[in-house]
Amino acid sequence: MSKLINLISIGAGEMHPESIEDYQKFGGFEALKKAMGMQPARIVEEVKTAKLLGRGGAAFPIGIKWEHLLHIEGSPKYIVCNADEGEPGTFKDRFVLRQIPLRMIEGIIIAGYVFNSPQAYIYLRGEYRDLNKILKNIIAKAKAAGFLGKNILGSGYSLEIDIVSGAGAYVCGENSALLNSTEGKVGRPRIKPPHLAEVGLFQMPTLVNNVESFAAIPEIVIMGGQKYLELGHPDSGGSKLVCLSGHCARRGTYEIPLGKSTLRDVIYDEELGGGMAGGRKLKFFHLGGQSGPIGHPDQLDTVYSYSDLRAAGLSVGSGAVVVMDDSVSILEYLQSVNEFFIHESCGKCVPCREGNRQIKKILDRLLIPGAADREDLANLRRLIDTMTAASFCGLGQTAAVAINTAWKHFKSEFEANVAKA
Numbered sequence: 532m533s534k535l536i537n538l539i540s541i542g543a544g545e546m547h548p549e550s551i552e553d554y555q556k557f558g559g560f561e562a563l564k565k566a567m568g569m570q571p572a573r574i575v576e577e578v579k580t581a582k583l584l585g586r587g588g589a590a591f592p593i594g595i596k597w598e599h600l601l602h603i604e605g606s607p608k609y610i611v612c613n614a615d616e617g618e619p620g621t622f623k624d625r626f627v628l629r630q631i632p633l634r635m636i637e638g639i640i641i642a643g644y645v646f647n648s649p650q651a652y653i654y655l656r657g658e659y660r661d662l663n664k665i666l667k668n669i670i671a672k673a674k675a676a677g678f679l680g681k682n683i684l685g686s687g688y689s690l691e692i693d694i695v696s697g698a699g700a701y702v703c704g705e706n707s708a709l710l711n712s713t714e715g716k717v718g719r720p721r722i723k724p725p726h727l728a729e730v731g732l733f734q735m736p737t738l739v740n741n742v743e744s745f746a747a748i749p750e751i752v753i754m755g756g757q758k759y760l761e762l763g764h765p766d767s768g769g770s771k772l773v774c775l776s777g778h779c780a781r782r783g784t785y786e787i788p789l790g791k792s793t794l795r796d797v798i799y800d801e802e803l804g805g806g807m808a809g810g811r812k813l814k815f816f817h818l819g820g821q822s823g824p825i826g827h828p829d830q831l832d833t834v835y836s837y838s839d840l841r842a843a844g845l846s847v848g849s850g851a852v853v854v855m856d857d858s859v860s861i862l863e864y865l866q867s868v869n870e871f872f873i874h875e876s877c878g879k880c881v882p883c884r885e886g887n888r889q890i891k892k893i894l895d896r897l898l899i900p901g902a903a904d905r906e907d908l909a910n911l912r913r914l915i916d917t918m919t920a921a922s923f924c925g926l927g928q929t930a931a932v933a934i935n936t937a938w939k940h941f942k943s944e945f946e947a948n949v950a951k952a
């Protein structure tokens with residue numbers, strides 16, 4: 532039986548991404564038509580029943596987020612699609628944006644209708660520059676076809692979608708930094724509370740969801756939340772886009788039902804990762820992005836679902852699966868992860884700004900025989916704990932997750948070069 536599923540990716544590669552007609556051949560805009568005949572609260576109920584968890588990495592239940600926003604007073608409410616996707620190893624939103632952008636747009640319009648929002652924004656990663664023009668063209672076409680703009684499908688409801696371009700800062704994917712950046716301010720995180728649902732973009736109630744999250748909405752509306760739930764895992768319905776990179780044979784983005792495959796399937800199945808390229812042995816895998824945990828081959832039989840991975844000390848995160856063979860030094864790999872965080876730390880708070888730099892010094896020493904001592908290892912532990920507990924935002928709080936989890940599996944490599952005395 533196939534390990535793949537086609538809920539979001541239906542029509543990918545078979546339709547022209549900018550063609551409304553092609554999209555409609557694959558059921559495009561049927562969900563919007565259906566949604567506009569439904570009460571907003573009913574749509575939210577379906578999303579809740581589907582147990583759709585946020586696909587941007589934090590896995591917050593989307594139905595609960597939507598229900599909360601529905602009950603908040605204040606107008607206008609804004610819809611923001613997080614298309615910042617800035618972590619090395621994560622490229623599944625790019626798959627949606629390039630191959631099936633109209634599915635995400637349809638999800639945004641349905642969300643707009645639910646919250647009677649006049650304005651939505653797509654915050655697009657700066658490096659996806661070419662997509663800016665493509666998305667603008669698609670938006671213009673959707674307007675001309677009556678699916679967007681004034682009086683959508685004769686319903687009396689109107690919505691505009693604008694594109695905001697990021698400028699290459701990973702921290703702007705954090706939802707409050709993203710809103711600051713959208714407002715034209717410095718892209719640094721805000722203190723929370725107040726929550727963005729209450730005080731969001733331009734101080735107004737705001738919904739921020741990920742590209743893949745929005746792209747999942749049309750199918751939930753079409754098939755109903757219960758069916759969507761049943762296709763996935765009892766704790767988290769539907770499918771997940773996983774993006775495989777590194778030393779597996781078949782790098783790419785694949786859509787799998789949640790809870791129906793193990794990590795072994797994800798890496799070795801012939802329709803998915805296809806096993807190790809070059810015939811070497813799997814040494815470790817890095818899940819969910821640079822801020823996610825490192826896993827060991829002993830954990831390959833863990834089921835790929837949010838709850839099963841969490842129970843094993845792993846996580847789905849963004850859906851990234853970076854596969855590394857036994858030619859790779861774990862410490863050198865962690866050095867590259869650490870360099871990413873040093874580069875991307877916005878500098879607002881000390882634990883993240885300084886912590887990442889201090890970690891670099893220790894990792895550098897650990898690679899040179901005799902250069903590090905036992906105190907370095909103790910300090911590394913302290914830095915991990917302090918950054919996790921005291922950083923201002925998710926970037927610093929998770930910057931040491933890879934090191935912390937790798938420590939559990941590869942402690943001997945951390946200790947290998949430490950001076951004996």
Ligand SMILES: Cc1cc2nc3c(=O)[nH]c(=O)nc-3n(C[C@H](O)[C@H](O)[C@H](O)COP(=O)(O)O)c2cc1C
Nearest residue numbers: 585586587613615616704705706740741744925926
């Ligand atoms: C440093 C940092 C970077 C993030 N980058 C992204 C991103 O690129 N895309 C994304 O959807 N969410 C990202 N997030 C998570 C968002 O803050 C937010 O949880 C998400 O956009 C909510 O949408 P969802 O519930 O649909 O996942 C990031 C979080 C942090 C802390």
Ligand code: SF4
Nearest residue numbers: 877879880883924927
């Ligand atoms: S943890 Fe602090 S320094 Fe790091 S990105 Fe967040 S606010 Fe900026």
